[in-house]
Amino acid sequence: MNTPTPTPGRPRAFDEQTVLDRATEVFWRHGYEGASLSTLTSAMGINRPSLYATFGSKEQLFQRVFERYRETQAAAARTALDQPTAYAAVEAFLRASADGLTADDHPAGCLSIQAGLACSPENARITEALAAGRAATEAALEERLTRAAREGDLPDGVDPRALARFVMALSEGHAVHAAAGATREQLHASVDVALRAVALRESTNIS
């Protein structure tokens, strides 16, 4: 479990995962640019040189934070997409998303959205990394739905890529809403509406 090899020199006074958790919360709440080193070190309970010795820079710290975040997100997405039907997979994805966006063990919303949709030019890489993370989730969704299309498991006339984009966009919109204070019930009610679009039978347009 823990490292049995006794490294020479003074041992660290903090646990890396713990301080990463604290940093995650700060970035989540204030965004990348809004999270100052003073706020970060204060929340992490370490001082600047420890942060730089351990993580390299503010940007590298954030990349570590986001990497960890992505892993848990990806695991949750994988679980949802393992459902046997497209409808069940989409519902599980959106339900898990709504729950995650309003969980009380972390700030409301989604780190990918909160941390930096727009940044100053020198931090453009942050924006790109976040977008890449979201794109990866959408790709997993698309892959699952493409398989569903092959299996005849999608409503007629529904393009799996469009459906993946729709589901992902809705989830991101819910993230925006959650960050602004929407409740879990409100998000699930929106999911109820969305699922009508994934139901099997072709429904009739208004005249």
Next chain:
Amino acid sequence: MNTPTPTPGRPRAFDEQTVLDRATEVFWRHGYEGASLSTLTSAMGINRPSLYATFGSKEQLFQRVFERYRETQAAAARTALDQPTAYAAVEAFLRASADGLTADDHPAGCLSIQAGLACSPENARITEALAAGRAATEAALEERLTRAAREGDLPDGVDPRALARFVMALSEGHAVHAAAGATREQLHASVDVALRAVALRESTNIS
């Protein structure tokens, strides 16, 4: 048209609306905190004291920018919601949104989303103002759909508030996608999927 009253003193060398347009683009592209005064004044073609004499502060400048932005957004929403049926209103809203998010006379996406979903605590008012603007749009949508529900113009079992939230969330998600490079066609394909949820007949769930 123009001011016929000759104000005393040296006349301004810039047009207020023009420099507001430039400021809008900078905030849109870099976010509130990512938009430095140097970048702003440089893009606006004026120097700092002129900015402060005219607008008061960076925050007040942004409020002016956002106010103008809201007016055009609200006008577009009003046009869409004036459609005779709920379905047509929702479609017009989402189509106009998709077009606006990918128009080439301004940065991709939506100022409300780009400017500052998360900020440092001292700029929390910016985040709140943006959320309030989006909430106002959602309220207009909800009002229209509540009327539709009264008129029997909504599918069975659809709560107008939930539908309004769904439409708004999707639009915000599309804003996130547009900022990350999604094309207009991709957004409209997602709208195609979404509209299935608003279609009149109750559709059958998967078994």
Next chain:
DNA sequence: CAGCTTTTGTACCGAACGGTAGGATGGAGA
């Protein structure tokens, strides 16, 4: 032209930013 008023440009303010130097500190091995 003189006098008044407002804007313009330069040059600056204190504070906060991300990042770092270097001595004090504490645990393992000899």
Next chain:
DNA sequence: TCTCCATCCTACCGTTCGGTACAAAAGCTG
């Protein structure tokens, strides 16, 4: 107990941040 070495902590670096003082410039009015 002494040595070694990575970590800890104070205090600082140069730069940029949002915001401003002040004097030169540019219009009107007389």
